[in-house]
Amino acid sequence: MSDWLHNLPVPMMALVIFGFTYFLAALVFVAVALAATEERAKSLKAISPGMLPVLGIIFGLFVAFTAAQVWGDSDRAGAAVSREASALRSAVLLAAGLPAEQETKLRGLVRDYVGQAVAEEWPMMAHQEASLKATPPALADALKLVVTMMPQGRAQETSQREIVAALEQALDARRQRIIVSLASVNSVKWWCLYLQALCELLVIGFVHCDNRLGSAIAMGLFATGVATSVLLIAAHDRPFTGQISISPEPLRQIMPEAPTGHS
Template sequence: MVEWLAHAPLPLLAAVVFLALYLAAALVLVVLRTVSRLGHAETLGPLSPGILAPMGLIFGLLVGFLVADVWSDQGDASAATSREASALRDVDLLMATFPAEHERVQALLREQIDDYVDDEWAQMGDGGATLSVAPAGLVAVQRIALDLPVATEGQRVAQEHVVDAVDRALEARRTRLVLSTSAIDPLRLGALYLVAVVTLAATGCVQADRLRRAAVATGLLATAMALAMTLLCAQAAPFAGYFAISPELLLQVRPT
């Protein structure tokens, strides 16, 4: 379910979340009206408005904790992509010190970046990218860098920096692949929804003797909760959905 939410278009995602919370609010009102008609209205309220503060706080804390995790993964994934692009650019620039191998390395970098954009990015969006497949083009560049003929001190320093840049690119790729599998735990998302439903029920019970006011209060609260949960679910995975990280930085450093 969480995977579907992460890949759903934003309008469809918003429609599903809003519908789920509006249905919960409608169910609360139906129960209140039914109990009232049966002559047991005092059973459900009206409750003290003071109950809403702690329940709202619990919902807000849960949203805050989940958002903190989501934004942390999003930021780390974005930083990893930026570090990888920077490292690949360094490889291209430093290899100019070795004209005999520069063109070959540029071709390998082009092929590797194209593979990232065309295939690996889609796999990350589906959560199916793994570390078991090594980037062949970058591994070939690493071998070339280790075997470069060093004739001057400048070339020796350049070779060391090229090897270091390749290592940084490989490490950044490993980081983004690991982060591509991160997502909101379905149990925590389900718990958040249940807390939202209970809070809506409490809101309705506070106005149990005035059903029209209860409808307005639960409707407004359901709308606010739906907005928060929509933004949360839209960022459930770093490389999928409306806020997915794009490979634009890698395309910018692709050798021409």
């Protein structure tokens, strides 16, 4: 599905998806009604109603497999953001064991990194444009600062080692969230999902071709189920896109405060 649909508010997304699905069901209803003439009605009625549960089960499996991917991507994205925030928080806390000048520089670099991630990377991830080609300058400078520092005593040496590990963990978590931001349900899966739904609608229409009201009710109910399933998947399809998306709030919460001036 395209960016414009994923970026719609959920009520508008629901309107588009339900409208399209009901339109598809209406087309099938009209097509079956036109095809079910007196000569053809008997042939259409000869289609076994036993196909309905079989096709319904296959459609349900399609939904389950697609939803499993979406839930997995969402869980991995949330875990990556939480792990990144936790690693950065650990680095900031451990900075207290460094000399005052290095501590101030490290806190400032972490603050710059968080600001860049929130202001630049999140909008890029929402449009699936984030890239792993470049390392964030602030985090690279933070690593360089800590690695090149000459520790004075075992305490600073331990702090240095732990801070480097925390910053490397934050970099790895960032890589994971960017990779997950590029994931989405591809067009082949969407086409297969709706094609299977179309097959089910056709069989409903054929089986009930002599009962227009019953056919309309059955098609409407199934179309509602299809639209509900598609809406649920589409709303969560891209973890960092749309109204229901993972926010950078965990990173904002751990952002070090800017140093205050002294008079």
